[in-house]
Each structure stands twice: as structure tokens, then as C-alpha cells.
Amino acid sequence: MGKRKMYLRMITASLLRRRSRMIIALLAIAIGATILSGLVTIYVDVPRQMGAQFRNYGANMIFTATDESVTEEEAKSAIAVIPDDELVGAAPYWYETVRVNDVPVMAAATDMEGANATSPFWDVSGEWPSSDGEIMIGENVANTYNLKVGDKMTATYASETDESGDASGDASGDAEVIMDNYLDFTVTGILDTGGTEEDYIYMSLNDMQTLTGKEISYDVCELSVSATSDELNRIKDAINEAVPSVTARLVKRVTQSETTVLSKLQALVLLVTIVVLALTMICVATTMTAVVAERRKEIGLRKALGASNRSIIAEFMGEGIILGAAGGLIGSIMGFAFAQAVSRSVFNASISLMPWLVPVTVIVSVFVTAAACMIPIRSATDVDPALVLKGE
Amino acid sequence: MFIRMIFKAFFRQKKKMLMIAFTIALGASLATAMLSVMLDVGDKINQELKAYGANITVTPKSSSVISDLYDVDGENVTGSYLAEDELGNIKTIFWAFNIVDYTPFVTVSAQMDNGSDINVTGVWFNHYMSLPTGEELYAGITSLRTWWEITDGEWIDESEAGEENCAMVGAQVAQEYGISAGDTIHVRGSASDVDLVVKGIFDDGGDEDDSVFVPLDTAQALADMDGKIDSIEVSALTTPDNELSQKAARDPSSLSVSQYETWYCTAYVSSICYQIEEVITDSVASAVRQVADSEGQILDKTQLLMILITILSMVGAALGIMNLVTASVMERTQELGLMKAIGAHTGAITGLVLTEILVTAVIGGMAGYFAGLGFAQIIGQTVFSSSIEIRPMVIPIVAVLVIAVTLAGCVPAMRMVRKLRPTEVLHGK
Numbered sequence: 001m002g003k004r005k006m007y008l009r010m011i012t013a014s015l016l017r018r019r020s021r022m023i024i025a026l027l028a029i030a031i032g033a034t035i036l037s038g039l040v041t042i043y044v045d046v047p048r049q050m051g052a053q054f055r056n057y058g059a060n061m062i063f064t065a066t067d068e069s070v071t072e073e074e075a076k077s078a079i080a081v082i083p084d085d086e087l088v089g090a091a092p093y094w095y096e097t098v099r100v101n102d103v104p105v106m107a108a109a110t111d112m113e114g115a116n117a118t119s120p121f122w123d124v125s126g127e128w129p130s131s132d133g134e135i136m137i138g139e140n141v142a143n144t145y146n147l148k149v150g151d152k153m154t155a156t157y158a159s160e161t162d163e164s165g166d167a168s169g170d171a172s173g174d175a176e177v178i179m180d181n182y183l184d185f186t187v188t189g190i191l192d193t194g195g196t197e198e199d200y201i202y203m204s205l206n207d208m209q210t211l212t213g214k215e216i217s218y219d220v221c222e223l224s225v226s227a228t229s230d231e232l233n234r235i236k237d238a239i240n241e242a243v244p245s246v247t248a249r250l251v252k253r254v255t256q257s258e259t260t261v262l263s264k265l266q267a268l269v270l271l272v273t274i275v276v277l278a279l280t281m282i283c284v285a286t287t288m289t290a291v292v293a294e295r296r297k298e299i300g301l302r303k304a305l306g307a308s309n310r311s312i313i314a315e316f317m318g319e320g321i322i323l324g325a326a327g328g329l330i331g332s333i334m335g336f337a338f339a340q341a342v343s344r345s346v347f348n349a350s351i352s353l354m355p356w357l358v359p360v361t362v363i364v365s366v367f368v369t370a371a372a373c374m375i376p377i378r379s380a381t382d383v384d385p386a387l388v389l390k391g392e
Numbered sequence: 393m394f395i396r397m398i399f400k401a402f403f404r405q406k407k408k409m410l411m412i413a414f415t416i417a418l419g420a421s422l423a424t425a426m427l428s429v430m431l432d433v434g435d436k437i438n439q440e441l442k443a444y445g446a447n448i449t450v451t452p453k454s455s456s457v458i459s460d461l462y463d464v465d466g467e468n469v470t471g472s473y474l475a476e477d478e479l480g481n482i483k484t485i486f487w488a489f490n491i492v493d494y495t496p497f498v499t500v501s502a503q504m505d506n507g508s509d510i511n512v513t514g515v516w517f518n519h520y521m522s523l524p525t526g527e528e529l530y531a532g533i534t535s536l537r538t539w540w541e542i543t544d545g546e547w548i549d550e551s552e553a554g555e556e557n558c559a560m561v562g563a564q565v566a567q568e569y570g571i572s573a574g575d576t577i578h579v580r581g582s583a584s585d586v587d588l589v590v591k592g593i594f595d596d597g598g599d600e601d602d603s604v605f606v607p608l609d610t611a612q613a614l615a616d617m618d619g620k621i622d623s624i625e626v627s628a629l630t631t632p633d634n635e636l637s638q639k640a641a642r643d644p645s646s647l648s649v650s651q652y653e654t655w656y657c658t659a660y661v662s663s664i665c666y667q668i669e670e671v672i673t674d675s676v677a678s679a680v681r682q683v684a685d686s687e688g689q690i691l692d693k694t695q696l697l698m699i700l701i702t703i704l705s706m707v708g709a710a711l712g713i714m715n716l717v718t719a720s721v722m723e724r725t726q727e728l729g730l731m732k733a734i735g736a737h738t739g740a741i742t743g744l745v746l747t748e749i750l751v752t753a754v755i756g757g758m759a760g761y762f763a764g765l766g767f768a769q770i771i772g773q774t775v776f777s778s779s780i781e782i783r784p785m786v787i788p789i790v791a792v793l794v795i796a797v798t799l800a801g802c803v804p805a806m807r808m809v810r811k812l813r814p815t816e817v818l819h820g821k
Contacts, residue, residue, distance in 0.1 A: 020722070021719065021722065024715050024718055024719050024722075025719075027711065027715055028711075028712065028715045028716075031708050031711045031712060031715075032708075032712075034704075034708070035704060035705065035708045038704060039701065039704070042697075042701070046697070050690075050693070050694075053689060053690050053693050054686070054690065056685065056686035056689050056690070057444065057682060057683075057686045058682055058686075119682075120685075121681045121682045121685040121686055122681065123681055123685070192681065193680075193681045193682065194449065194678045194679045194680040194681045194682070194684070195680060195681070195682065249597060250597060251597055251598065252539045252540075252541065252595065252596060252597025252598065253444070253445065253539045253596070253597065253598060254444075255539075256443075256538070256539035256541075257441075257443040257444045257445075257538065257539055260440065260443045260538070261437070261440045261441055261443060261444075261690075264437075264440050264775055264776065265437070265694065267774065267775045268429075268433070268771070268775045268776075269697075269701075271770075271771045271774055271775055272426070272429065272698075272701060272771065275422070275425060275767050275770075275771065276422060276426070276701070276704075276705045276708070279418045279419075279421065279422045279705075279709070280422075280705070280708050280709075280712065282415075282418055283415055283418055283419065283708075283709070283712035283713075283716070284712070286411055286414065286415045286418075286716055287415070287712065287715045287716045287719055289411065290408075290411065290716055290719040290720050290723065291719050293408075293723070294719075294722075294723040338704060341700075342697065342700045342701075345696065345700070346693055346696045346697050346700065347693065
């Protein structure tokens with residue numbers, strides 16, 4: 001008992017007596033640990049956060065009806081298959097050809113909030129429609145009809161049009177069509193995408209129902225899911241299995257490219273983490289070596305007084321382990337704070353604490369510190385105490 | 393005497409000085425590597441994002457207003473086309489260097505042997521061009537459709553003989569007609585007919601699965617449309633949009649002269665579009681928002697992420713160096729106390745220690761700079777399979793960092809030297 005007490009006293013006394021040096025050593029270890037825990041946290045979290053950024057490219061999965069069109073219930077149950085925290089947005093689309101000033105225009109009815117979430121790249125001047133009777137028109141349509149935000153327009157729907165002109169407006173053979181339904185709209189926004197969407201007009205599902213007098217049914221549903229390509233494939237299969245009346249497909253252009261770019265980004269952060277960590281750990285080791293090397297005389301004196309090599313190593317290691325553990329703990333906290341700051345400023349999202357990282361950081365710190373102390377202690381204990389004391 | 397003392401110090405404490413130099417070299421190499429990678433990461437990621445395909449489409453002026461509204465069965469009925477012989481001009485604009493790839497499109501409808509209609513799209517696959525500037529390049533759809541999965545066969549290679557009568561068939565079409573690679577299909581256009589050897593089947597996962605892709609000339613011959621093209625897809629390296637570019641995109645004439653210069657000479661997607669419109673007669677170039685906007689966002693985020701990691705590692709390197717310098721000076725209290733005891737001024741001691749450390753720092757820093765360039769290249773080669781550009785601006789940053797940090801590391805030690813009382817030190821307290 002007495003021996004252990006003495007050991008503890010020696011270590012604490014040594015740490016307290018040589019305060020300034022110990023602070024230097026502790027600081028060095030804490031810096032190393034901060035970089036370790038900070039970078040590892042970022043590395044683990046980057047795919048998730050960056051993945052969310054990649055959702056800017058829009059929908060990465062779509063489902064269409066296996067036969068006719070998708071009913072509301074079918075769409076709902078298909079969307080329900082996707083885990084809530086992975087679903088960024090879902091936008092069902094219902095396309096019909098309507099007429100504006102007797103010219104056929106493709107009208108899409110959708111859930112505006114869903115469309116905004118699945119297609120964040122849509123550049124809308126004005127506002128997204130928020131209630132019935134409001135409409136968003138593509139830029140090309142706006143140019144054709146010379147419409148501006150705030151203008152009124154009327155859309156008519158000919159219920160007797162033949163079904164063959166399904167996707168694009170069929171301008172021929174419309175002379176005897178009876179125009180029985182019409183609805184007035186206020187233009188709230190003009191859409192600029194650089195794609196075919198600019199030729200469409202967008203209204204709410206309710207308006208489309210009123211205009212056409214048909215039940216709500218979807219031609220296609222766009223989904224934006226934040227998941228890796230493997231997970232996406234699993235979700236796709238799950239949807240196809242759960243709701244046989246719809247066929248889910250991945251948008252290859254988006255998923256394939258995302259995998260390519262994201263894996264590069266991840267490799268970049270990984271490599272940077274490794275290089276930074278390796279260099280920092282060597283830095284920590286050299287500082288520790290310098291701090292311990294200073295005490296060659298002390299080691300020599302102890303040896304001269306009859307201390308065994310083992311007891312000297314045990315004492316120094318004890319100090320090293322305490323320093324390493326303390327530095328590791330401080331570093332874990334600072335590293336998390338750093339990762340949190342990065343995540344907030346880059347991705348505007350907070351990062352979740354990874355509890356396993358704390359013991360890992362502490363263990364690595366202790367290990368590096370112990371290894372770094374070992375070199376000078378060995379060289380000091382290996383030589384004759386007389387030589388050490390003489391200063392050679 | 394001063395020089396001799398310094399020399400002596402180096403030889404006597406070879407090991408210790410070597411360790412300090414080594415640590416400073418590590419810190420400097422870390423800073424160099426991170427700065428080099430950070431400064432280059434924008435370009436590299438931009439290049440990677442080209443996987444998403446074209447970010448600019450060019451269409452004829454009149455068709456861009458009403459194209460899809462009257463567009464029946466994929467055939468251009470508005471009667472306006474772009475001229476094929478102007479395609480080379482795209483590589484002559486101010487930002488020609490930023491144009492990564494482009495390809496013309498011409499879609500004609502044709503009939504299969506059994507009478508069913510089919511869309512035939514003429515494109516460049518890997519078209520060879522030699523420009524008036526003397527530059528030679530290959531452009532085409534091969535690198536603009538990286539997501540195409542070739543399920544059977546291979547890409548068309550335009551440099552091989554007989555490739556003009558080859559076709560790439562979309563998965564949907566292939567499934568419908570039971571076509572596989574190596575088959576020959578006969579298609580009849582409005583002007584002529586042709587036998588096509590199916591070179592490959594592709595899966596696009598989108599609309600293009602319903603088309604057959606053939607070399608441009610072949611499609612033009614089918615509908616007698618020599619020299620005419622429907623649209624051009626351009627993939628360009630761009631700078632993320634800001635307020636100026638958004639203002640310019642709405643109306644370039646609203647800018648002041650200096651704003652216009654800045655805008656025109658920055659690789660914004662809107663200025664590249666504007667320059668393309670200048671060289672292609674009667675064309676409208678518009679940014680594909682899906683690609684252009686997302687690219688900007690991801691670029692910004694990646695750059696910011698790298699900047700913050702760089703700052704962390706530079707702070708880490710700085711504190712590491714500072715720490716070691718402090719520790720190594722403190723270690724020498726006895727020696728410094730002895731100097732004081734025999735009459736040295738604080739200033740003289742400070743000068744001596746600083747010179748020693750600074751010489752070490754410069755040597756270590758230089759070694760570290762070159763090692764850092766090596767690390768940067770390793771990162772560049774492993775991640776992006778291309779080298780990281782060596783930027784001269786990294787040198788002054790690293791130099792200032794190393795010297796400032798080393799000096800800062802000496803400060804606490806110097807304060808200690810000033811307070812040192814020789815008797816106490818020599819006594820061993």
C-alpha cells in the first residue's frame with residue numbers, strides 16, 4: 001500500500017512541480033487529440049452532409065404506374081416505404097394538356113411544397129403558388145403569352161380531346177372540340193430551369209381536379225431520397241414489392257454521378273485526415289520527447305541512488321499516461337466543438353456526438369505519449385548513471 | 393565570436409537541433425500540402441462534377457420560345473436550325489479553355505422495317521477537330537453521358553473505319569425490338585435509308601432509352617438535313633453564381649461598363665452563355681439550372697470545408713512548432729543562466745537563441761515545403777488522378793507562418809531568460 005501511495009505522490013508531485021513544462025506537454029497532446037477527434041468526426045459526417053447537398057440535383061428516384069396511372073393511395077403507400085429521415089421530398093405530377101388562348105400547353109398539377117423540395121434548382125421569379133387559383137408558368141410560356149407575375153390568365157380543358165396527344169400538345173384536329181371547363185388563375189411565379197419545364201404551367205392538384213373534373217391520379221412521382229446508391233436500390237426494390245401497381249426507377253444520371261463525385265470527396269477528406277493526423281502525431285511525439293529528454297540528469301541521479309530501470313520507466317510512463325489521458329479528454333471536447341463549428345458554417349446543420357470517439361481519442365493520445373516518452377527514457381536508462389550525471 | 397558560437401551550438405546539439413528542424417519541417421509540409429490542395433480543390437471538384445453532364449444547352453432562337461409546345465414525336469417542326477459549320481466557334485470564345493466538352497444534336501424520326509416509328513438522334517461521339525488556333529481536340533457525347541450503362545457491346549469510336557454506319561441503341565428500344573449488339577437494323581428516313589450495325593446498347597434510366605444514337609452525318613443524311621443541327625449541349629467549367637452574375641443573366645445591358653468587364657471576364661455560366669450566343673448565329677444558350685446551380689453549391693461547400701480543415705491543421709502545426717521551440721529553449725536554462733552569470737546581457741542571449749532557432753526554422757521550413765508539395769501530389773494522384781498545381785503564393789504564406797510561429801514560440805522562453813537569476817539557476821532550482 002505504502003509503495004503505491006509513494007508512487008502516486010511522486011507522479012503528482014512531479015507533475016505539479018514542473019508546471020510550466022507539463023502545461024506545454026499537455027497542450028501538445030490536446031492539440032493532437034483535437035485534430036484527431038475533429039477530423040474523424042468530419043470524415044464520418046461528410047458523406048451524410050454532402051449527400052444532402054447533392055439533393056440539389058433533384059429527384060434521384062421516380063415511380064410510375066405499371067399500367068394506367070397512380071392513385072393517391074398507391075402513391076402514399078409507396079412513399080411510406082421510404083424511411084422518414086431519408087426522404088427529402090416527394091412530388092407527384094399529374095400532366096394534362098390544357099389550352100391557353102386556344103393554344104395547347106402542358107399543364108402539370110403537383111404538390112408545390114414537394115416540388116420545391118425535390119427540385120431546389122428551380123429558379124422562380126415571384127412566389128411559388130401557395131393556394132388554389134394561383135399558378136406558376138414556365139419562362140417560355142411567359143414569353144409566348146407575354147405574361148408577367150401578377151397577371152391573370154385563363155386555362156380551358158377540353159374533356160373530349162382524343163387521348164393520343166398524351167405528352168405533347170396535339171395542335172391538329174381540335175376544331176370541333178367542345179371547351180366545357182375553364183378556370184381563372186393568377187400568375188404568381190415564372191419558372192426558369194433551362195430545361196423542358198419552362199414550357200409547362202404548374203397548378204395545384206385541386207385546381208386540376210376542378211378544371212378537368214377527373215379524380216386525382218398521378219402520371220409520375222418524383223422522389224428525392226438522401227441515401228447511398230446501395231440503399232436506393234434496396235428502397236427501389238422495396239417499393240416495387242410493397243406496391244405492385246407502381247414501378248420505381250432510379251434516375252441514373254443523378255445517382256450514378258453522385259456516387260462518382262461523393263466517393264472522390266470522401267477519399268479526399270480521408271486522405272487529408274490521414275496526412276494531417278500522421279504529421280500532428282509526430283509533432284506531439286517530438287514535443288514529448290523534448291520534455292522528457294530534459295530530465296536525463298534526474299534519471300541518472302535516480303539510477304545512481306539505486307533505482308531499477310523498471311521503476312524509473314514505471315514512473316515516467318505513469319506521468320505520460322496521465323498527461324495523455326487528460327490531453328485526450330480535452331482534445332475530444334475541443335475536437336467536437338471544432339467539428340460542430342465546421343458543420344454549422346459549411347452545412348448549416350449540427351453534428352451528432354460520436355461517443356465511441358472519446359475513448360478512441362484518449363487511447364491514441366496515451367499511446368502516442370507513452371511511445372514518445374519511451375525513446376528518451378531508454379537512452380537515459382541505458383547509459384551509465386555517472387555519464388548522464390556528468391552531462392555527456 | 394557570435395557566428396562561432398552559433399556554429400558551435402549547432403554542432404554540439406546536433407541531435408536536438410535536428411529534432412526541432414524536423415518538427416518545423418513537418419509543420420511546414422502540413423501547411424504546404426493543405427494550402428496547395430485547398431487552392432486546387434475547386435478546379436478538381438469542378439472537373440469531377442462534369443459527370444453530371446452538360447450545364448449549358450444551345451437552341452435556335454425561334455424554337456426556344458415554342459419548341460416543345462408544338463413538338464410532335466421528337467421532330468423539330470419549327471424549321472429553325474443551328475449551322476453545323478459554326479460548331480468550332482465555341483472553342484474560340486473568351487472562355488474557350490473552360491469548355492470541357494460539347495456535342496451537337498439532331499433528331500429525326502425514321503421507320504423500322506416493320507413500319508414502327510423510331511427517333512434517331514445524330515451526335516458526335518468522339519469527334520476529332522482541329523481548330524484554326526492550331527489546337528486539336530476530341531469532343532462528343534462519350535464524356536457527356538458518363539451515367540450511361542453500356543449493357544451490351546461498347547461505345548462507338550468515330551476514329552475507326554466504317555463507324556458512320558454504326559448505332560447505339562437505347563435499352564427501351566432494344567428490349568422492344570429484341571436488338572442486341574452486333575445486329576444490323578434497317579431504318580428509313582424521309583430522304584434516304586441506311587443499314588446500321590448496332591455497336592452497343594445503353595441504359596440511360598431516362599427518356600433517351602427510347603432513342604437510337606448515330607453519328608451526326610448519318611442522321612442528317614436520313615432527313616436531308618446536311619449542315620443543320622437542332623441543339624448543342626455544352627459542358628463548361630464555371631464559377632459559382634453571385635449577385636453580379638444574376639443581375640447580368642437577367643439583362644447584360646443593365647451593367648455599368650466596369651461591371652460588364654468583370655462579368656464578361658469571369659467564367660460565370662451566364663457570361664459563357666452570352667459568349668456562345670455571340671459566336672453561334674441566331675442561338676439562345678441557356679444554363680441547365682439543375683446542373684449549373686447544384687455545381688455552384690457543392691463547389692462552395694467543398695471549398696469552405698477544405699478551408700476550415702486547412703485552418704485547423706495550420707493552427708495545429710503552428711501550436712506544435714511553438715510548443716517544441718518553447719520546450720527546447722526552456723531546457724537550456726542552465727546554459728543560459730551560466731552565460732548570464734559570466735556577464736552576458738539579456739539582449740545578447742536573446743539574439744543568440746533567436747538566431748539559432750531561426751536558422752533551424754529556415755532549413756526545416758524549406759525541407760518541409762518540398763515534402764509538403766510531395767504530400768499534395770500524393771493526395772492529387774490518389775484522389776483525382778491528376779497532379780495538384782504548384783502555386784508560388786504558398787511559399788510566402790508558409791514562410792511567414794513558420795517564422796512568426798517560431799518567434800512566437802520563443803517569447804515565453806525569452807521572458808523567462810529575462811527573469812532568470814544566475815545564482816538560482818546554477819544552484820539548480
